[in-house]
Amino acid sequence: MDMQNFKTREKAAMAEPKIIARDVNVYYGQSQALKSIELDIAANEVTALIGPSGCGKSTFLRCINRMNDVIESCRVEGRITLEGIDIYNSGLDPVLLRARVGMVFQKPNPFPKSIYDNIAYGPRLHGIASGKDELEATVESSLRRAGLWEEVKDRLDSPGTGLSGGQQQRLCIARAIAVNPEVILMDEPCSALDPIATAKIEELIDELRENFTIVIVTHSMQQAARVSQKTAFFHLGELVEVGETDKLFTSPEDQRTQGYITGRFG
Amino acid sequence: MEQLALFFALIFLIILGYILGKGRAVALSGHAYHPLHSRLPYYGLYTAIWCGLPSLLLMAGWMAFEPAIAEAIVSSKLSASNQNLTSDQITLYVNDVINLASGGIISREVNNDLQAATDSYIFFRQISYFAMAVVAISLSLGGLFSSLKSISPDLRARNKVEKIISVVMMACSTIAILTTVGIVFSLIFETLRFFNKVPLTEFLFGLHWSPQTALRTDQVGGSGSFGAVPLFAGTMLITFISMVVAVPVGLMSAIYMSEYAGKKFRAFAKPLLEILAGIPTVVYGFFAALTVAPFFRNSGEFFGLDVSSESALAAGMVMGIMIIPFISSLSDDVMNSVPQSLRDASYAMGATKSETITKVILPAALPGIVGAVLLAMSRAIGETMIVVMAAGLAANLTANPLEAVTTVTVQIVTLLVGDQEFDSAKTLAAFALGLLLFIVTLAMNIVALKVVRKYREKYD
Incomplete structure (x- = not known):
């Protein structure tokens, strides 16, 4: 009995969402981009954010690692917690936050440095690896986890910008996981890639779920259905509906979701 | 009419x-x-x-x-x-x-x-x-x-008109090339005449410069020695001083302008900085000769140093100030053209602003910055007015910035100013100096352009 009790409690603790957003409002100057967003993101799951262009899904994604701080006119209100710590109002340094919450962008953006230096960038910044051997091991394991090791192991010194688009994007994923973050944010990571490279990335996302919490913004509903466990539908700055991916795509509760997934708008 | x-x-x-x-x-x-x-x-x-x-x-x-x-x-x-x-x-x-x-x-x-x-x-x-x-x-x-x-x-009127227009445009672009060729040839012929009178080795390796020759056959005058080394040494010394001033200041202000400054400050400060480039060099010359040089002399005296009233230091410092806008403005443009996505990538890795600048933006912009510095340097080498007014005429072969030195451009000016016999070694020496200076700055410009071009191929 006690044992069972403990187990359920542990399960409850595990079910405690990794990221909790409460009443998040975002403004760009005068215009409001996000309206009172309430969203829980579970650990070790892939959460997809879908919705038509300009609906605020990328804005929300960039709130989670405070990338919106860079934009001068942007103002964020509300509460976003990462494992219970308020990332905006608890004096948490955005630099430390971003070491825990990595990000992969829409367009592959490797640094104009060698493949090795691209991966080693984060570990060097945060002093994760002590010594050359450890750094090399970190680079290798990151590239292996991103499924890129076999393709680049003989040319780690050649520039990262010389890889193909899909390889560049996997390089960016490897770069992000090299600092061992807890969460990886992906902003339409496949929109600049061909179908084969896309399939590889999607496969990779599924593998990464084991160790990371992943939030992915995507335009493709097929992609959301393929890779995610939870899906959140944004429309005109509002979070319309969130739920299990299977359920959201088969029996949406909201008319607007229904309209979007059946292709009536967006 | x-x-x-x-x-x-x-x-x-x-x-x-x-x-x-x-x-x-x-x-x-x-x-x-x-x-x-x-x-x-x-x-x-x-x-x-x-x-x-x-x-x-x-x-x-x-x-x-x-x-x-x-x-x-x-x-x-x-x-x-x-x-x-x-x-x-x-x-x-x-x-x-x-x-x-x-x-x-x-x-x-x-x-x-x-x-x-x-x-x-x-x-x-x-x-x-x-x-x-x-x-x-x-x-x-x-x-x-x-x-x-x-x-x-x-x-086919459109095709014909376009063909003619493209020919006209080609002719316009040839004018610049032909002018350069013409300048080179005008220098070459006079230079060859000079080397008939003075051996090439003396000009290139001679350590003594004193271009006084007899104007008339019956006049007693120096036989003249035409060693260009002190002039180029003086030019290099002043250029070096000016780069020591201009590179750090220009680069720092470029970094501030492109990365830290707010939009309002930037809109106000950048044109203001570029005004520096618009000040006539003669005015810089006044500033160097009447303000900076006496200041160095007086403060040198205070420390018991013997500072010449026309010093390489004063000329170099003022020239450095003059070329700050070249470096800052070009470097600023180069740094601004580093794609935002690279900054985002660095920030998203948890890098601070200064880490992003030193580890991502500066390396990416480095070839462009090198190009800017080389362009500024060839500008400093060719600069005449400031050094005429502030550096002096004494062809000392020295590395001491507190002494008076002279530069190639200053000597060209003094050789050609006034009534001169046009086929004396003294006058012709100016053309030889001009050609050598042209070759030096041309080589630097070619290097700069190569570097800048390499940079342009980098992203896309």
Whole structure:
């Protein structure tokens, strides 16, 4: 009995969402981009954010690692917690936050440095690896986890910008996981890639779920259905509906979701 | 005045050609069963070009060669009638004829011979002018009518007009190249004459510069020594000082401008910084000679140092200030062109702003920054006015920035200023110095352009 009790409690603790957003409002100057967003993101799951262009899904994604701080006119209100710590109002340094919450962008953006230096960038910044051997091991394991090791192991010194688009994007994923973050944010990571490279990335996302919490913004509903466990539908700055991916795509509760997934708008 | 009238007549014909050509095309387009090849304005342009271009080219050629021909005619007449004149005397006489014709002051009394020669010269010029006017106008009219006649729905007017325009643009771009070639050749011939008098090895490796030579054969003067090493050493010293000032200041201000400064401050400060580039160098020269140099001298005295009142330090510092905007403005542009996505990538990895700048932006922008520095450096090497006023004339071979040194450009100026015999080694030395300086700065510009081009290929 006690044992069972403990187990359920542990399960409850595990079910405690990794990221909790409460009443998040975002403004760009005068215009409001996000309206009172309430969203829980579970650990070790892939959460997809879908919705038509300009609906605020990328804005929300960039709130989670405070990338919106860079934009001068942007103002964020509300509460976003990462494992219970308020990332905006608890004096948490955005630099430390971003070491825990990595990000992969829409367009592959490797640094104009060698493949090795691209991966080693984060570990060097945060002093994760002590010594050359450890750094090399970190680079290798990151590239292996991103499924890129076999393709680049003989040319780690050649520039990262010389890889193909899909390889560049996997390089960016490897770069992000090299600092061992807890969460990886992906902003339409496949929109600049061909179908084969896309399939590889999607496969990779599924593998990464084991160790990371992943939030992915995507335009493709097929992609959301393929890779995610939870899906959140944004429309005109509002979070319309969130739920299990299977359920959201088969029996949406909201008319607007229904309209979007059946292709009536967006 | 008459030339101007002819010019306006041609302009009128060109406009007329455009209107008529277009009008003819409009008339043709009325027959809708056979559509025109090009859009209407091209037919107008086609006619206008045929109307204007040949006669303008003819006029340009005529004006370029006609005075020489007129001169040749006068001098050939003269040498036919006066066998005993030397060629120099004939040249002088012809000059007098031309001056008299234009109402200028001449060096001899006006006698009947001269008046007759002048009259025939004026007569020839008038005849030739009328001939040119007639030929130009008839060429223009001929072009107008033949091109009007050739306008048909099948005429590929657009292709022809574009072809002509591309040829004209090519000719314009050749002008810059030809000018460079011309400059080089004008330097080369005088330089070769200089090296007939002074051996190349002395010029390149001589450690002593003292270009005093006797002006006349009966004059006692220095035999002159033409070792260019002290001049180039002085140039390098001053350039080095100016780069020590300009590179850190320019780079730091560029980093501040592109990465830290707010929009408002940037909009206000960047043009202000660029004003520095617009200050005439003479004004910098005043500043160096009257403010900075005495200041260094006085503060040097305070510390018991012997500072010359015209020091390399003062000239170099002021020159450094002058080239700050080159470095800061170009580097700022280069850093701004580093894609935002790279900054985002660095921030998203948890890098701070300064880490992002030193580890991502500066390395990515480095080739462009190197290019900017090299361009600024060749500018500093070629700079003349500040060093003339503030660096002095003494050709000391020294590395001490507190002493007076002189530069290549300063020596070129002093060699050529004033009354000089144009074939003395002293004067010709200026051309040799100029050529060597040209080669040095050209090499640096080529390197800079190569570096900048390599950078441009980097993203995309």
